[in-house]
Amino acid sequence: MTASPSVGPLAGVRIVDFTLFLSGPFATQILGDLGAEVIKVEAPDGDMSRSVPPRFVDGSSTYFGSTNRNKKSLMLDMRTPEGLAIARQLIGEADAVVENFRPGKLAHLGINAATERARKPSLVWASISGFGQDGPLRDRPAYDMIVQAMSGVMSMTGEPGREPVRAGVPIGDLCAGLYAVIGLLSSLLEARRTGVGRDVEVSMLDVQVALLTYQAASYLQGGEVPGLQGSAHDFIPSYRCFRAGDGKVIAVTANTENMFRGLVRVLGLGDLANDPRFKDGKSRYKNRETLINLLNTEFARSSSGDLIERLVAAEVPAAAVDDLEAVFNNPQVLHRGMRLKLHGPSPDQRLEVAGDPMKFNPPGRTVHSFPPRLGEHNGEILARLKQAVA
Known part of the structure; x- marks a missing residue:
């Protein structure tokens, strides 16, 4: 099946995708969602994410399907002179x-940014790696949980008194992919203006350290190492999760004075708003254990549904901690098209995935192509390259 015609802000932009597994494919899927023509170059055994258990559709894992829509697949053995020549022509x-091999791997095969840019000065080259293209850890292998652990993110994730845990979604991979897209798009704009491309280099570890934001600033200024955060904000005691009387967990983010007043009023604790111990953010932080105990007691006396409705009516942000069944039946999620159905020409090519969060007016891509079979577009791409030479 030929991928859908490009429609969107990146229509007419061509991306060669030498990526595997998650961080790179997530980045290039975003580019495809934006309308770019993304040509995914795969070795004869394919992207390893095609074989991740337990669920498969049309012969490939749903893991692969979650990050490879709106792409074309070119199966190519770049270890052969013929394959290498085709890759360079492409x-x-x-x-x-875009590539996310270990540093030096593509150069070992005979492809590197400097050589290719000498032939095409405007070329933008985005590389995602675990630790970067230089430094003492350059050649160390990395996966998502490794960079979560090494960055300090994992040291703050989990309940106090228990073992650290990784984030429930692979933020090491996914956030690196997002930063790669940001760098690539800005460099494409520059290349259009100057005619000169540049390298965009993203390290998964660098990205995780960047995400430390206010925690990093607090530590670097005061020297106090934060511990496990659980489901709470360590600086704002009314920004946390509470368990209602029916056992449901409610997330509440009462982080302004008006929100705090609304929270205690809904809970029947309105006098706390004028209590000197809780009169402002600094006081509440100083007396946080007392405040949290009072709030926990009142939450335990109410049912979650009623409490959430009353909190929202009082303009206090609150929500149940939903599982994926609730998420993908949430009317807002459905209205926004975040439960996306992908269809190919074969009856077996039916897959539901998380949708594209970017909305445009006028609309961008509205029809998304099914993740490609391995080498599905070899005929189309090779014929075009052959014609270009002729």
């Missing part, structure tokens, strides 16, 4: 390359 026609 790069010569592209606006950008």
